[in-house]
Amino acid sequence: MKSKNVETLIQEREDLRDLLEEIMERIQEFREEMLTGLDDLEDMISENVGIGFH
Numbered sequence: 001m002k003s004k005n006v007e008t009l010i011q012e013r014e015d016l017r018d019l020l021e022e023i024m025e026r027i028q029e030f031r032e033e034m035l036t037g038l039d040d041l042e043d044m045i046s047e048n049v050g051i052g053f054h
Helices: 004-054
Strands: none
Touching: none
């Protein structure tokens, strides 16, 4: 019976590790998307500021 509990705990730990890896990957993807969006926004602002001074 104890070995069954140990196996269950090991499986749950592996599942949690997989879930954490997936969460970290999604956070990284979200971060990259936000940085790209901020770069695009900065470019648009720069273009509009340039238009305003001409």
